Amino acid sequence: MTYRYKIKPTKQLFRQFDQYLDICRSVYNFAHAERKAWLESRKSRMDCCSILCEYIIAADAPFPSYKNQAKALTEAKKKFPHLKLVNAQTLQQVLKRLDKAWSDFFKIPDRGFPRFRSKNRFRSFVFPQLLKNCLDQRKVKLPSIGWITIRQSRPYPIGFTPKQFQIVKKASGYYLMIVFQSHEVVPDAIPGEKSLGIDAGISNFIATSNQELIKSPRFLRSKLKKFKKLQRKLKNKTKHSNNWLKLQNKIARFHEKISNARRDWLFKLAHHLCNQTDNIFVEDINYKSWSKGLFRKQSLDSGIGSFMNEILPFICWKKNKFYLKVDKDYSSQQCPNCRLFTGQKLLKQRLHICPYCNIEIDRDIASSLILKQRGKTAVGQPVGYQEIACGGRGAGVLQFTLFDLVTA
Numbered sequence: 001m002t003y004r005y006k007i008k009p010t011k012q013l014f015r016q017f018d019q020y021l022d023i024c025r026s027v028y029n030f031a032h033a034e035r036k037a038w039l040e041s042r043k044s045r046m047d048c049c050s051i052l053c054e055y056i057i058a059a060d061a062p063f064p065s066y067k068n069q070a071k072a073l074t075e076a077k078k079k080f081p082h083l084k085l086v087n088a089q090t091l092q093q094v095l096k097r098l099d100k101a102w103s104d105f106f107k108i109p110d111r112g113f114p115r116f117r118s119k120n121r122f123r124s125f126v127f128p129q130l131l132k133n134c135l136d137q138r139k140v141k142l143p144s145i146g147w148i149t150i151r152q153s154r155p156y157p158i159g160f161t162p163k164q165f166q167i168v169k170k171a172s173g174y175y176l177m178i179v180f181q182s183h184e185v186v187p188d189a190i191p192g193e194k195s196l197g198i199d200a201g202i203s204n205f206i207a208t209s210n211q212e213l214i215k216s217p218r219f220l221r222s223k224l225k226k227f228k229k230l231q232r233k234l235k236n237k238t239k240h241s242n243n244w245l246k247l248q249n250k251i252a253r254f255h256e257k258i259s260n261a262r263r264d265w266l267f268k269l270a271h272h273l274c275n276q277t278d279n280i281f282v283e284d285i286n287y288k289s290w291s292k293g294l295f296r297k298q299s300l301d302s303g304i305g306s307f308m309n310e311i312l313p314f315i316c317w318k319k320n321k322f323y324l325k326v327d328k329d330y331s332s333q334q335c336p337n338c339r340l341f342t343g344q345k346l347l348k349q350r351l352h353i354c355p356y357c358n359i360e361i362d363r364d365i366a367s368s369l370i371l372k373q374r375g376k377t378a379v380g381q382p383v384g385y386q387e388i389a390c391g392g393r394g395a396g397v398l399q400f401t402l403f404d405l406v407t408a
């Protein structure tokens with residue numbers, strides 16, 4: 001589990017953190033350049049004249065792998081003493097991070113080639129090994145830096161040991177992320193009695209088989225006006241001037257605020273859903289490709305993908321609820337009442353109207369009911385035939401907005 005705390009600002013500490021980031025970034029970029037140069041140098045052809053093409057790096061030079069670079073780093077410290085200002089393990093972690101970016105590029109399809117990092121793209125560093133008794137009330141002991149004061153917004157979890165510190169720079173200041181670990185084995189949740197199917201809706205954020213339609217939180221769109229105004233202002237300023245930087249910072253803070261609000265809402269929603277049920281069934285969708293298509297705008301500022309794939313399973317795990325992804329195919333084309341396939345619906349068609357059993361129900365709710373039935377079948381539970389409370393036109397459907405949930 002990761003807990004996040006804000007670090008109380010003192011000028012000297014922040015200067016030290018800034019320095020840490022600068023040094024880590026320079027190591028990252030240097031190591032990246034080294035790898036890139038090696039790769040480039042292998043591109044010359046065997047049969048080329050040496051005037052045109054030449055090995056820049058000796059043909060038998062080994063690839064600058066993590067191991068080689070870590071060794072070189074130790075050597076480099078003798079020549080460049082400023083590298084010693086940073087905790088040794090923190091610097092090694094930087095090389096590991098680069099190594100991972102490279103191996104991910106070769107392993108994972110669609111992953112971009114690693115890039116050089118500007119100040120904006122390098123905002124965190126890690127202490128992978130901690131000192132003993134490094135936590136105290138409202139303060140934390142960092143290796144090679146010492147005690148720092150934090151705003152302890154919530155108590156540390158009991159029965160867990162801190163494993164790792166990460167310092168992250170955000171628009172509103174520096175934050176400390178503590179990774180806690182427990183050696184207790186958590187058994188996987190087993191399916192319980194009550195089930196809930198959840199479908200990512202088109203005009204709603206989600207629809208549930210308990211007949212709830214929850215509206216998409218349009219944080220970004222409602223604040224777009226203010227946002228556009230700020231960005232218009234930015235155009236009139238000279239780039240990199242003092243006022244330009246100030247405004248940049250203001251925009252970044254605005255962004256942070258919105259993403260915090262969104263995250264908070266998503267967690268509340270996950271708790272709201274978990275409290276109703278024992279089992280949760282969702283569609284097995286690749287939300288990344290989904291958000292590229294038709295539903296781009298809605299899904300981008302609502303964060304449906306991270307909700308379904310990260311937040312919801314995490315809350316289920318915490319609350320010991322059963323979470324399962326079920327087959328998504330034709331979930332919107334089947335009738336939840338008589339199970340017959342009713343064919344494809346147009347996007348604008350809001351209701352599911354079955355020509356066989358004459359039921360009328362919201363289309364998103366209908367597909368969430370299908371998901372629930374498929375989930376129950378998958379865990380070997382009987383599927384009852386009287387699952388739909390009332391079949392009227394939208395009757396019995398609860399429509400929620402953000403504020404209903406937040407005040408609830």
Ligand SMILES: [Zn+2]
Nearest residue numbers: 335338354357
């Ligand atoms: Zn039907």
